[in-house]
Amino acid sequence: MAIQISLFNHKGGVSKTTTAFNLGWMLAEKGKRVLLADCDPQCNLTGMVLGYKGTEDLARIYESGSVRNIRDGLAPAFESRPAPIEPVDCEPIAGQPNMFLIPGHIGLAEYEVTLGIAQELAGSLVTLQNLPGSISHLFQITATKYNIDYILVDMSPSLGSINQNLLMTSDFFLVPMATDYFSVMATVSLASVLPKWKAWSQKAQNIAELQRATYPFPKINPKFLGTVIQKYRLRKENTPSGAFQEWIAEIEEGVKNKLIPALSASDMLMSHGAYKSIGIEIGKPLLQMSDFNGLIALSQKHKVPVFGLSDSQIGQTGVVLERTKKSMNKFRDLFSAAADKVIQLTNYADSN
Ligand SMILES: Nc1ncnc2c1ncn2[C@@H]1O[C@H](COP(=O)(O)OP(=O)(O)OP(=O)(O)O)[C@@H](O)[C@H]1O
Numbered sequence: 205m206a207i208q209i210s211l212f213n214h215k216g217g218v219s220k221t222t223t224a225f226n227l228g229w230m231l232a233e234k235g236k237r238v239l240l241a242d243c244d245p246q247c248n249l250t251g252m253v254l255g256y257k258g259t260e261d262l263a264r265i266y267e268s269g270s271v272r273n274i275r276d277g278l279a280p281a282f283e284s285r286p287a288p289i290e291p292v293d294c295e296p297i298a299g300q301p302n303m304f305l306i307p308g309h310i311g312l313a314e315y316e317v318t319l320g321i322a323q324e325l326a327g328s329l330v331t332l333q334n335l336p337g338s339i340s341h342l343f344q345i346t347a348t349k350y351n352i353d354y355i356l357v358d359m360s361p362s363l364g365s366i367n368q369n370l371l372m373t374s375d376f377f378l379v380p381m382a383t384d385y386f387s388v389m390a391t392v393s394l395a396s397v398l399p400k401w402k403a404w405s406q407k408a409q410n411i412a413e414l415q416r417a418t419y420p421f422p423k424i425n426p427k428f429l430g431t432v433i434q435k436y437r438l439r440k441e442n443t444p445s446g447a448f449q450e451w452i453a454e455i456e457e458g459v460k461n462k463l464i465p466a467l468s469a470s471d472m473l474m475s476h477g478a479y480k481s482i483g484i485e486i487g488k489p490l491l492q493m494s495d496f497n498g499l500i501a502l503s504q505k506h507k508v509p510v511f512g513l514s515d516s517q518i519g520q521t522g523v524v525l526e527r528t529k530k531s532m533n534k535f536r537d538l539f540s541a542a543a544d545k546v547i548q549l550t551n552y553a554d555s556n
């Protein structure tokens with residue numbers, strides 16, 4: 205079975221999509237087969253990977269007749285069609301043969317309410333019994349088709365029923381954070397929401413109707429891998445590095461004193477030994493990045509990770525090029541170390 209990792213924070217703009225793409229690429233460079241699942245109706249990941257400039261360009265994967273995106277993949281279950289769910293025909297990723305994409309679809313948002321009802325009624329309505337296990341089923345059969353090791357799930361910034369389902373059917377989750385007040389607040393709200401979602405999934409796992417369904421609700425106990433903290437500002441302002449440090453300290457406090465205890469009480473943490481084995485102290489991030497600066501625009505333009513730009517893609521010469529490459533290599537080292545930690549932690553679970 206492929207290992208499913210979701211990237212979740214209901215706070216928007218914290219680098220969930222960017223991290224999914226860059227970390228996924230690094231895992232793929234290390235020989236892992238990676239499936240990116242774009243589960244955000246905004247479809248930013250799909251746009252980033254495939255370089256779509258407008259909705260017209262999406263027509264090819266939306267109107268081809270075969271199953272080529274997340275919504276069409278789920279349609280048999282959500283639209284009560286007699287046909288079974290089939291694996292998605294994924295998009296290959298130029299320059300990275302080990303990585304594939306399940307494209308997003310704006311229409312996924314239309315399934316939010318139905319799934320919410322299905323999850324609340326917890327099996328009592330026959331027509332909705334297949335829904336809670338359907339997304340996980342779609343991912344796993346698609347992963348089998350492409351011989352995938354890791355499924356990385358990019359989520360929308362919301363606390364809706366789709367995210368509840370995605371997170372609770374993931375083996376592991378990462379929580380991306382930005383260095384601001386909202387991310388500090390998010391440690392508090394996640395500490396309250398995640399235990400509720402866990403309690404729901406425990407209940408769902410014990411409902412006979414959901415287990416007998418065509419797509420049984422999987423018995424998964426998601427574990428927290430860690431946070432990913434990005435030091436950047438969306439607004440154009442020069443933030444003194446001291447301000448970033450203060451926010452990081454506050455986030456770490458929030459994670460240590462609010463989030464971790466809540467996750468611990470809900471059995472959503474790995475053992476202390478697991479985190480210790482990769483050198484993460486309680487509350488500290490699995491990955492901390494500074495601002496990508498000019499690299500992010502080049503990365504998006506060329507559809508390659510921030511650490512994978514060629515000299516000609518960078519388009520500079522001499523000392524300027526050397527400086528950019530130095531910064532790029534710094535990000536390469538950081539993503540490489542983070543990918544190693546992810547591999548180690550997810551295997552630690554296997555061997556314990
Ligand atoms: N380390 C970074 N340095 C500079 N810019 C970054 C960095 N990480 C992400 N960004 C930029 O910040 C913006 C938000 O990032 P991204 O879209 O990955 O966040 P998100 O959490 O997926 O957002 P949403 O909640 O809307 O899905 C993007 O424009 C992205 O290019």
Ligand SMILES: [Mg+2]
Pocket residue numbers: 220221222244248249358359360
């Ligand atoms: Mg996003």
